[in-house]
Amino acid sequence: MNADDHDPTECVVVREILDRVGDKWSTLVIALLGERGRRFGELKSSIEGISQRMLTLTLRQLERDGIVSRTVHPTVPPRVDYALTDLGRSVLEPISTLANWAADHGTDIAEARRAYDAREAAAVDSRA
Amino acid sequence: MNADDHDPTECVVVREILDRVGDKWSTLVIALLGERGRRFGELKSSIEGISQRMLTLTLRQLERDGIVSRTVHPTVPPRVDYALTDLGRSVLEPISTLANWAADHGTDIAEARRAYDAREAAAVDSRA
Numbered sequence: 001m002n003a004d005d006h007d008p009t010e011c012v013v014v015r016e017i018l019d020r021v022g023d024k025w026s027t028l029v030i031a032l033l034g035e036r037g038r039r040f041g042e043l044k045s046s047i048e049g050i051s052q053r054m055l056t057l058t059l060r061q062l063e064r065d066g067i068v069s070r071t072v073h074p075t076v077p078p079r080v081d082y083a084l085t086d087l088g089r090s091v092l093e094p095i096s097t098l099a100n101w102a103a104d105h106g107t108d109i110a111e112a113r114r115a116y117d118a119r120e121a122a123a124v125d126s127r128a
Numbered sequence: 129m130n131a132d133d134h135d136p137t138e139c140v141v142v143r144e145i146l147d148r149v150g151d152k153w154s155t156l157v158i159a160l161l162g163e164r165g166r167r168f169g170e171l172k173s174s175i176e177g178i179s180q181r182m183l184t185l186t187l188r189q190l191e192r193d194g195i196v197s198r199t200v201h202p203t204v205p206p207r208v209d210y211a212l213t214d215l216g217r218s219v220l221e222p223i224s225t226l227a228n229w230a231a232d233h234g235t236d237i238a239e240a241r242r243a244y245d246a247r248e249a250a251a252v253d254s255r256a
Contacts, residue, residue: 017230017237019152027146066240087236094229098222102145108215109145112194 020065025050025058027095030084033068034092037083067091148193153178153186155223158212161196162220165211195219 020026028047032038038046044055059082062068067088073079084092148154156175160166166174172183187210190196195216201207212220 016152017234018155018227024144024147064241064244065237066244067237087233087240090233091229094222094226097225099146101219101222105215105218106145109193109195112215113192116192116194 017065020061023058025054026062027099029055029058029062029082030067030088030091030095031099033082033084033088037081039079039081043082062088145193148189151186153182154190155227157183157186157190157210158195158216158219158223159227161210161212161216165209167207167209171210190216 025047028050029043032043032046040055040059043059044050044052047055050058059068059070063070065087066085069083069085069088071081071083073081153175156178157171160171160174168183168187171187172178172180175183178186187196187198191198193215194213197211197213197216199209199211201209
């Protein structure tokens with residue numbers, strides 16, 4: 001199949017999936033559940049800066065995508081466990097490849113940003 | 129280094145970088161520039177559904193991150209070429225790993241969504 005010959009519908013799906021699994025909160029939830037199943041509260045306290053609402057939304061989307069399973073235990077109060085499905089486990093490696101790249105190149109990116117911002121500031125000064 | 133022992137600043141940076149390179153438009157721009165350098169208009173016409181403003185913003189962020197280079201040729205009118213830097217080329221493989229996963233599992237995800245939506249609809253019906 002030629003590179004210019006993609007099914008456009010498939011491209012839209014791939015794009016949308018990338019947007020979802022590349023999302024910073026989804027990535028973190030997938031990484032944490034890749035270690036072991038966790039409850040809502042455990043996830044919340046492990047992810048610095050996530051709101052209750054955003055975690056709920058992220059888990060619901062991942063459940064809808066078939067990446068995360070949600071098990072309600074009939075205790076009082078009910079205990080709800082989240083875990084990766086087989087599909088969810090299959091995305092761990094692609095995500096960790098990208099996360100490792102980000103960890104390895106974080107310094108390069110930070111330096112590039114500083115240089116870019118300095119150039120922009122100089123350009124503004126020279127126009128002042 | 130223990131998994132629970134990450135530098136929190138580094139985690140924030142990794143998270144932010146993932147969010148950027150995982151973004152659907154960034155991913156597409158990086159993939160297209162991975163084939164060859166392109167002008168703004170070529171990128172715009174190759175990416176279905178992107179607005180002029182969103183493409184400008186995406187390119188500017190990728191330039192600031194040191195992933196994309198922008199070369200202005202002193203012609204009339206000026207010609208502006210975009211290309212991947214060495215850093216940008218290094219992210220091609222991690223991104224294509226993730227894009228291939230998305231292409232391979234698009235059907236599974238679509239099926240999971242249909243099943244989820246059907247369950248939700250049934251739950252609403254049973255409460256009605």
